[in-house]
Amino acid sequence: MNLPEILYLSRRDIENIGLSMKEIINAVENVFREKGLGRTEMPPKPGIHPKKDAFIHAMPAYIPNLKAAGLKWVSGYPENYKLGLPYITGLLILNDPETGVPISVMDCTWITAKRTGAATAVAAKYLARKDSETMGILGCGVQGRSNLEALLLVLKDLENVKAYDINKDNLQRYVDEMTKKYGVNVIPVDSPKGAVEECDVVVTAGPIRKHPNPVIEASWFSDGGFACALDFDSYWKPKAMHSMDKFCTDDVNQLMYYKSEGYFSDIPKIYADLGEIVANKKKGRETDEERIMAMNLGLAIEDMATAIMIYEKAKKMGIGTWLPLN
Ligand SMILES: NC(=O)c1ccc[n+]([C@@H]2O[C@H](COP(=O)([O-])OP(=O)(O)OC[C@H]3O[C@@H](n4cnc5c(N)ncnc54)[C@H](O)[C@@H]3O)[C@@H](O)[C@H]2O)c1
Incomplete structure (x- = not known):
């Protein structure tokens, strides 16, 4: 045949x-x-x-x-x-x-690079404040780049990027490239705290750890902020995740599957998945004060x-x- x-x-x-x-x-x-x-x-x-x-x-x-x-x-x-x-x-x-x-x-x-940035942008469209001006990025690699590219298309007031990476060369390359490409103000910071504090949007894109040793504290994250984790719970302390008014994910089944495999040992109750929000079955952001996180696992x-x-x-x-x- x-x-x-x-x-x-x-x-x-x-x-x-x-x-x-x-x-x-x-x-x-x-x-x-x-x-x-x-x-x-x-x-x-x-x-x-x-x-x-x-x-x-x-x-x-x-x-x-x-x-x-x-x-x-x-x-x-x-x-x-x-x-x-x-x-x-x-x-x-x-x-x-x-x-x-x-x-x-x-x-x-x-x-993978592009659709992950796009999924962050879709989440931000429904969950971030429309007037978000400052973004923090932790992990300035492939995702650091595509997430900025995508977020600039949905958050029209975004003009400052606080960037952190454990590798100084990678950080400098990111600052130079992104400044040149998008004309935004990319500020290198020397600690994770510097890339979370006073940010309207925070994206974490470091390595995924099954048994994480997270550092981001609840107090670093601003009220009214939107956080998108691409590296599971590797960066966010359980208390920081529990401090969110709405804890969302891209797929509840996927998150529950990972939990059964030993990941995500201490996460808050899930408010909604992005499908429910985009299909208007659950509300996205309702006030300028809400603290909202999307745990985006990446979907087929x-x-x-x-x-x-x-x-x-x-x-x-x-x-x-x-x-x-x-
Ligand atoms: N959720 C999703 O849909 C999705 C999709 C693709 C990738 N990812 C995840 O995103 C993360 C980044 O992927 P990538 O393709 O950008 O990788 P990459 O290798 O291109 O970039 C990673 C960057 O993070 C830096 N880094 C390492 N440890 C760090 C730390 N503790 N703090 C800050 N920076 C650190 C590295 O120096 C490097 O510059 C990975 O965890 C990957 O699994 C998630």
Whole structure:
């Protein structure tokens, strides 16, 4: 039997397609609405852990309205920098939802970087104060960059970024690059406290630890602030998380699954997931004083919503390499 060829897309191919952050934010917001309305299928991601604090996760999702079905197989290795390798690497497979036949295999690092920033931006749209001016970023790597790019598109008054990284070279590179690229005021700070105090938005993007040794105190975080954790509870002390008026996540099932695996030993009661908020089933921010946190774990629906756009554009633009399955 003849199987169609699959489209292979390298990271460079994907970058050449030039999907904009605005398009990705719209797609991620739309897919959260689909999730909130119960129109997505996404089991919690299982993983294997070949080294301490490293993971390789399988992330399947199906979004009927986008005709998008597939799986991301993504790894995170905190020690990779010593080998000159990125923390996050992996592949994504798209399947034809009608037949199950694979239609594309693509690098997933660009997609992971961008869709995570986009998910923070969607969370901020509903949970941050509209007049937020100052952002703190802890961990100035790939996520530090894409989160700033995305937040600038939804928080129009954002003009100051307090940046912290344990690696001074990485910090300086971030300050230079981001200042040049976005024209915002990027201020390097020399302690985590400096990147949390007096900030309207705080994003933590350091390494994930199964048994964390967190440092952020409740008193450092301003009333009316919005915090988005991309590194689980590795940075936030339990008391700081319990001080939130609303503790949200991107997926309750995923958070509960991680809890059953020994992560998140002391977190507050979950107010809502982002799907419920975007679909208007639960309210987002209601006052300027609320302290709100989103524990964004990263979802396969975000990846598939982005990947299907990339696949369609690649076909139209003639980008990528067709490979035989037979
Ligand atoms: N939730 C999600 O959807 C999602 C998606 C992708 C990545 N992540 C997580 O985001 C985090 C960052 O990923 P990345 O791709 O940006 O990694 P990266 O390697 O590009 O950047 C990490 C940066 O953090 C710095 N760092 C290390 N320890 C630190 C600490 N204690 N305090 C401050 N900075 C520290 C490093 O020097 C580096 O500059 C990881 O934990 C990753 O698992 C989450």
